[in-house]
Amino acid sequence: xxxxxxxxxxxxxxxxxxxxxxxxxxxLTPTGGTRNNEKLEFLGDAVLDLVVSDLxxxxxxxxxxxxxxxxxxxxxxxxVLAEKARTLGLGKELRLGKxxxxxxxxxxxxxxxxxxxxxxxxxxxxxxxxxxxRVLARQFAADLxxxxxxxxxxxxxxxxxxxxxxxxxxxxxxxxRETGPDHAKHFVSQIxxxxxxxxxxEGLSKKSAEQAAAMEALHAxxxxxxxxxxxxxxxxxxxxxxxxxxxSGMGGER
Numbered sequence: 001x002x003x004x005x006x007x008x009x010x011x012x013x014x015x016x017x018x019x020x021x022x023x024x025x026x027x028l029t030p031t032g033g034t035r036n037n038e039k040l041e042f043l044g045d046a047v048l049d050l051v052v053s054d055l056x057x058x059x060x061x062x063x064x065x066x067x068x069x070x071x072x073x074x075x076x077x078x079x080v081l082a083e084k085a086r087t088l089g090l091g092k093e094l095r096l097g098k099x100x101x102x103x104x105x106x107x108x109x110x111x112x113x114x115x116x117x118x119x120x121x122x123x124x125x126x127x128x129x130x131x132x133x134r135v136l137a138r139q140f141a142a143d144l145x146x147x148x149x150x151x152x153x154x155x156x157x158x159x160x161x162x163x164x165x166x167x168x169x170x171x172x173x174x175x176x177r178e179t180g181p182d183h184a185k186h187f188v189s190q191i192x193x194x195x196x197x198x199x200x201x202e203g204l205s206k207k208s209a210e211q212a213a214a215m216e217a218l219h220a221x222x223x224x225x226x227x228x229x230x231x232x233x234x235x236x237x238x239x240x241x242x243x244x245x246x247x248s249g250m251g252g253e254r
Contacts, residue, residue: 008088011123011135018122023090025111027097037118044121047129051136052076059144062219075143081113084139090115156214162221163193171217173210176200189213 003019006012013019018040026036052075056068063071074080085091091106094115105111124132160170170193177188189209190200198220201212 003093005088005090005093005119009119009135010138011131013122013126015126018126019119020095022118022122023093023115024095025097025100025105025115027100027105028095029097037115040118040121040125041114042121043124044117044119047120047124047132048076048081048117048136051129051133052140054133055137055140055144059148062215071147074147075140078109078113080143081116082109085112085116088116088119090119155218156211159191159214159218159221162218167194169194171198171214173213175206175209191217193217 002012003016005019005023021035022037022040024036026038029036049072052072053068056063056071056075060068060071091112094106094111096105100111120132120136123135163169163171172192174190174192175187176190178185180186185204186202187204187206187209188200188202189206189212191198191210191213199213199216201209201214201216203209203212
């Protein structure tokens, strides 16, 4: 018979004892007589960091390390993990000592977050990394989608700030193609600044196509900025790298 946590996770343990250990708080075994979830928490923490990093790199292939770190920090923290634990009903299933029970341990953020990590460690030991990644991909699907929308919106804002500072104007988005039936439209948007094209984006709505175009334009600007930046000569003096033929400032016709 499946445990209620297994049903909510859509995951069946091969070794049910791992789940039992993941749900056992150290307050139940203060003398160390019975296994508790501390070591599984330690393992689950590492599994969580690796899987979320992997998912973020897949979701945001053009993001820099700093942006990815910020996104990971917004997902992997006690508050978020405790909420995941509450959604699964982990609090009710925990095995606590009498003292922790009386002090409201089933609702403590630190205990819930630790139990969630222990659960991930148990899954990893039970079936390996692929299984743990599959579970976490489901668990964090909505979070990643929400941050993807916010991150792309942020690209539009950042692009506008950059173009205003460098070119003294704002980007112009032009719908260049619209295909498909009404229930499954496909849009292609082109972005230009001062009459110069910086990129195109595709999406299932005009808004998403514009967002994708903004992301590509930001990437193009980063590439051009790197190409035009002075380079250090072997002796330590800065040497100016010549601009590409026909280029004027950052960006160019595509």
